[in-house]
Amino acid sequence: MIAAHLPVLQIVVPLVAAPFCLLLRRGTWAWILSSIVCLAALVIAATLLSQVLESGPISYELGGWAPPWGIEYRVDVLNAFLLLIVSATGAIVLPYARRSVAHEIPESQHGGFYTALLLCFTGLLGVAITGDAFNLFVFLEISSLSSYVLIAMGRDRRALTAAFQYLVMGTIGATFIVIGIGLLYMATGTLNMADLGARLPAVGANRTVLAAFAFLTVGATLKLALFPLHFWLPNAYAYAPSVVTAFLAATATKVSIYILLRFFFTIFGPTFAAEDITLQRLVVPLAVIAVLVCSTVAIFQSNVKRMLAYSSIAQIGYMMIGIGFDTVTGLTAGIVHLFNHAATKGGLFLALGCVVLRIGSCQLDDLAGLGRRMPLTMFSFVLGGLSLIGVPLTAGFVSKWYLVQAAIEQDNWLVAVAILVGSLLAIIYVWRVVEVAYLRPAPEGTPAGGIEAPWSMLVPTWILIGASIYFGIETSLNVGVASAAARFLLGVAG
C-alpha cells in the first residue's frame, strides 16, 4: 500500500515537516525532527532505486490525473540515483549540523534554519522526481529561495552580499528556464517532459524550439555554475554556514546538472543536441576552460573554503566535458563524477566545518600545525584531497578514468591532456593545505594538546570521505548505475 505511494512520500514528508520545525522553535527539537525526516527520505530513495533497477521506471499520477494532463512523478534510473545522492547527503549532514549550527548561527534562528534546510531539501528532491517541466520550475524555485536564506545566515556579513548576488543570478537563471518552458509549451501544447520528448520531433527545429533550447541551456548552466556563469558560486560557498556549504556543494549543482541532462536528452533527444546544435562544440570548450582556469584560480586562494569552491567549478567542468561528448562513455563519466564529487566535496566541506568549529577560521595560514592538533579531521581532508586529484583507489580516479577514456575514444587528445593537467593543478592546491597543516608548526602561544572535533561531526565527515574511497575500489554501484543511466538517456539498449 505504502510502497505504491513512495514517489509522492519522498516529497511530502520533508515538505510537511518543514513548517513544524519553525513551530518547534527550540533548536534541538527542530534538529531531531529534520534528522528523522532526512533519514526517512533516504530509506524511500534507496527503496525507489532498487525498485527501478529491478523493474524499470515508475510512474506516479499525482491526484489520480493521468499524464500528460496531470502532474506525473516519473522515477527512472537517472533520477532515482539523484534522489539517492540528495537524500543521502541530507541524512549524513544533519547529524553533523547540530554542533556546527549551534556554533555558527544564533539560537533564535535555529528553527528557521532547519525549516529552510528542509525546504531546500524538498525542492531538490522535487526537481529530481517530477516528470512535469513546469513543476520542475516550481521545485527549483523552492530550493533556490530557501538556499538564499540559508546562505544569508552565514556569520560573516559578506554572506548577505553573497546571498544577494546568488539571488540575482539564480533568479535570472530560473526566469530563463521558465521562458524556455513557456516557449516549448507554445510549440507543443504539453508540459509533461516525456510527452514533450515524443512531440518535439514532429515540430522540428523551428525558431521557437531553438529559442527554447537556448533559454533552457543558459538558465540551467547559470544554476550549475558552468564557466563563465559561475561568479555567484565562490562567494556563496565561502560565506555560507559550513553545513549549508557542504549540503549545497554536494546537491544543488548536481541537481542543476540533472536538469540540463533532462532537457538535453529527454526533452530534445540526444540527436537534437548532437546534430542540430552541435553541443560538443559549445559545451566542451567552456568546460575545459572551466577546468583549467578555475583550478588555477583555486591555487591562489588564501581562504580554503573559497579554494574548494573554485575547485568545485573546475569539477563541474569535468562533468560537463563528459556530458558534452554525448557518448555512452562520456555520459557515464559525467554522471559517475556527479556522484563521486558529491561524496568527495561534501566530505571536504564537512572537514572544513570541523576546523571552523575549533579554530573559528578557514584561512590557509591559520591551519598551521593542525595536522597534529586535529589529526582525524585533517587526515580526512588529505584523503578527500587525494580523491579530488584522482589518485587510484579513490572515487576521483574512477571518474577520470572514464572521462579520459571518453576523450581518447573521440581522438580528442587536447581534452584528454587538459583533464590530466587539471589533476596536476589539483595536486598543487591540495598540497598547499597539506604542507601548512602538517609541516608548518602551530603559531607561538598555541596551547598544546589536541582539539579534535566532536564525534557527531567526525563520523559524518568520515562517512562521506569513506564513501569517496569505497566507491573508488568497489565501483559496481556508482559505475553500474551511471552507465545504466547513460544508456537510458541515449536510448542505447543494454
Next chain:
Amino acid sequence: MSGDNAILLAILIPLVGAVLIALTGRQPNLREAMTLGTAGLLFIVVLTLVPEVSGGGRPQATLIEMLPGLPLAFEVEPLGMLFGLVASGLWIVNSVYSIGYMRANNEQNQTRFYVCFAIAISSTMGIAFAGNMMTLFVFYEVLTLSTYPLVTHKGNEDAQRGGRTYLGILLSTSIGLQLLAILWTWQVAGTLDFTAGGILSGKASGPVVGILLLLYMYGIGKAALMPLHRWLPAAMVAPTPVSALLHAVAVVKAGVFTVMKVAVYIFGLDLLRDTGHGQWLAYIAAATILIASLVAMTKNNLKARLAYSTISQLGYVVLGAALANDWSVIGGSMQIAMHAMGKITLFFCAGAIYTATHKTEISEMTGLGRVMPFTFGAFLIGALSVIGLPPLGGSWSKWYLMLGAAEASQVVMIAVLMVSSLLNVAYLIPIVARGFFLPAPQSTPQPVSVGAAAAPRPRIQEAPLFCVAPLCMTALGCVLLFFFATPLYRLLEPIVAP
C-alpha cells in the same frame, strides 16, 4: 600454503604490521619487535612462492574487480619474484638498521616512521606481484604517497622543499604521462594484463609505439630517467634508513622494475627491436648513465653523491630493456638485485658515519677509515660491487649487459658501460682512500714528527651495533651474490625464453 594465499598475505602482512606498530607506539621495544616480526614473516611468505615460480608455475590471485574488465589482480612471474625477494629480504636488514639509526639520532615521530615504512613495503609487494598494468599503477601511486611522510620526516623547511619536488615530479609524471599511456594501451589493446610477448604487438605500429614508449618511460618517474631525476636527490633529506631501503631499493627499483615489465610484457621485446624504438631509449639511458656519474663526482655531500650514483645505475636497467634482447634483459633484471645489495650497503655506511660522527660531507671524512674500519671496509665492498668488479655480485649484471650490447651490435653501448665503470671508480674509491690513507686532521697543529707512524693509533669508534651489523651483512651479501648467481640466472631465464 598455496600460491594465491601467499600473494595476498604478502600484501596484507605489512599492512597488519602497520596497524600493530601504530597500536604499540607507546612501547618502543614492543613496536620494534612488531616491525622485525612482520619483516621476518613477510620474507618467509615470499620465500614460499619461490619453488612454484622457479618450477614454471605462475601463482595468481584476484582481489576485486575495480572497473569492468580491470580487476586488482596479481600474478607472480620471475621478475616480480626477484623484486619481491630483494625488497622483503632487505626490509629485515633495514629494520635492524632503522632501530639503531633512529634511536641513536633521537629522531622524532618514530611510530609514524615505522608505520609508513610498512605501508610502503606492502605497496612494493603489490607492485612486484601485480598481474596487470592497472594494479601496478595503483600500488605505484600508493608507494609514492606512503613515502611522502618519510621524505618530509624532519618537518623542517628543507624537508618541505624536498618533499615538494619528490611528490611533484612523481605524481605529475605518473598522472600526466603514465596514466595517459595506460589508458591509451587499454584503448588500443583492450587489455592491460601482463602477457608474455607483449599485448601491443600486432595492435600498435609506427609512431604510436614511439609515443607510447616515451609516455611510459617518462611516466615512470621512479626510474629517474634524465631529465626527470630531480626527485631522487631531493628525497635525500629523509633519514638514512629511508634513503637506503626506499631510495636505493624499493622505490627506485619499483621504477625500473616497471620499465622492465612494460618493455617485456606490454610492448614485447620483438616489437621494441623491430620498430627500432628501443634505439633512442638506449641513447637516453646511456646519457643518463654518463651524465649522472659526472654529476656525482661534483657532489661533496655523501648522500647526494650516492643519489646521483643511483640515477646512473638505474640507467643500466633501462638500457637493458631498451636493447631488448635476451642477454640485456637478464642483465638489466639482475642489476635490480645486484645494485640493491651494493647500494643499500653504501647508504648504511653513510648513515653509520653520520650516526657516529655527524659528518655528511665527504671532505670531512678524512682519516675516518681508521676510526670506523668495519664501516669503511663494507663501503669498499659495496663500492666495488657497484663498480662491477669480481668477486662481487655487481660484476654479473654488467657482464650480461655487455653481452646484450654485443648481441645488439651496439659497440657504443659497450663503450658507455666501460666508461661508466671507470667513472664509478673515480667517484666511489676516493671516499674509501681518503678514509684509510689520509691522516685525520689535527685540531691543534703539532710539530712535525719524524714519521707518520709515530702518531698514536686512533681508537676505534664505530656506530652502534644495530647499525654496523646490517651493513656487514649486506656487504657479505654482495660477495655471496657473486658466487651464487646461478640460481638467480635460472630464476630469470624464463622471462626471455618462455
